[in-house]
Amino acid sequence: MxxxxxxxxxxxxxxxxxxxxxxxxxxxxxxxxxxxxxxxxxxxxxxxxxxxxxxxxxxxxxxxxxxxxxxxxxxxxxxxxxxxxxxxxxxxxxxxxxxxxxxxxxxxxxxxxxxxxAELPQASPEIRASIDAQAAVRGWPAMHAELALLDPETASRLHPSDAQRIQRALEIVRVSGRSMSTLIAEGRNxxxxxxxxxxxxxxxxxxxxxxxxxxxxxxxxxxxxxxxxxxxxxxxxxxxxxxxxxxxxxxxxxxxxxxxxxxxxxxxxxxxxxxxxxxxxxxxxxxxxxxxxxxxxxxxxxxxxxxxxxxxxxx
Incomplete structure (x- = not known):
């Protein structure tokens, strides 16, 4: 209908x-x-x-x-x-x-x-800890660059130093295998x-x-x-x-x-x-x-x- x-x-x-x-x-x-x-x-x-x-x-x-x-x-x-x-x-x-x-x-x-x-996956303490450990070595701008390859739409909205949101977007990709922008778009339909x-x-x-x-x-x-x-x-x-x-x-x-x-x-x-x-x-x-x-x-x-x-x- x-x-x-x-x-x-x-x-x-x-x-x-x-x-x-x-x-x-x-x-x-x-x-x-x-x-x-x-x-x-x-x-x-x-x-x-x-x-x-x-x-x-x-x-x-x-x-x-x-x-x-x-x-x-x-x-x-x-x-x-x-x-x-x-x-x-x-x-x-x-x-x-x-x-x-x-x-x-x-x-x-x-x-x-x-x-x-949007049906976003639950937080994963293990994956968050892994992302934080990588960021401690590489820096959040590098993590943002990684996100830009996996979820360019979300990355374009985030500042390279926005640690909390970059972490969550990477976590979603690693938990679900899908990007945050894709899941949000599906929720809007x-x-x-x-x-x-x-x-x-x-x-x-x-x-x-x-x-x-x-x-x-x-x-x-x-x-x-x-x-x-x-x-x-x-x-x-x-x-x-x-x-x-x-x-x-x-x-x-x-x-x-x-x-x-x-x-x-x-x-x-x-x-x-x-x-x-x-x-x-x-x-x-x-x-x-x-x-x-x-x-x-x-x-x-x-x-x-x-x-x-x-x-x-x-x-």
Missing amino acids: NDPKLQPPAILLMGPTASGKTAVAMALAQRFPVELISVDSAQVFRDMNIGTAKPDAETLKAFPHRLIDLIRPDEAYSAARFRVDALAAMADVTARGNVPLLVGGTMLYFKALLEGL QRPPYAFLSLGLLPSRRSVLHEHIADRFDAMLKAGLEEEVAMLRAKYRLHATMPSMRCVGYRQIWEVLDGVAPRLEMRDRGIYATRQLAKRQITWLSNTLRPECFDCLEENVVARIVGRVATAING
Whole structure:
């Protein structure tokens, strides 16, 4: 089913934090036969509700979201697992005669869904030690020259002194007998059989988005974000390096509770970290995913997106 006209539709709604994705998704769910699938690496964690901006129970009852509350905060999730879970959810939605609407801000997950993931071999301590021993004698520029013969595409992207990446690329060739560039290219040929409509929410004025971010973080603090982190620390065996506690907001409060950062800076540090997250998300959208974009600050943005989806679904 390579012809997009014969493929079932799927909608991707992506945008930085505080860009209004949930409001748009609700509007679409009220008007079209869509089912919501979350694309959020933080909302997969149970008991992490306030700091992840997870829809409340009433909203979830009216508009069920798949791929929310999947694992405990002391467990880990991955882009590879997301792709498997998302494709299974999409197939179920399509089989029910509805349209999958994937909404969120974890851009790596969107990329993994659309392009697939390269199946690179596991690290081999023995081979790495051998490469390091050779590099100690020959130097990393010589190892880079060897890589250029085995995998010229990868070598062209690496500086001759980039020891870590040269080591990994040589390791892959020695373990698998195939180049990293070949394996990555194969991973990219895994686009799912859907006619995707990719929509992005981007702010025309970054300063206004920053105001929204500050307002939302203040609302999270007022709603009990610090108490939520304290509850998580008491309920689960967590440490600061776990993926759940590296989430924006949780990490800054954890540092205050541990005495690593002053309480007076907690709000500013949380807002700054959220702004940095939004910056990274916008970069992903603009440079890598490149969806059809709408200004999230426009008053009629919801109506415009509803109209675009209507055209796509109804032809």
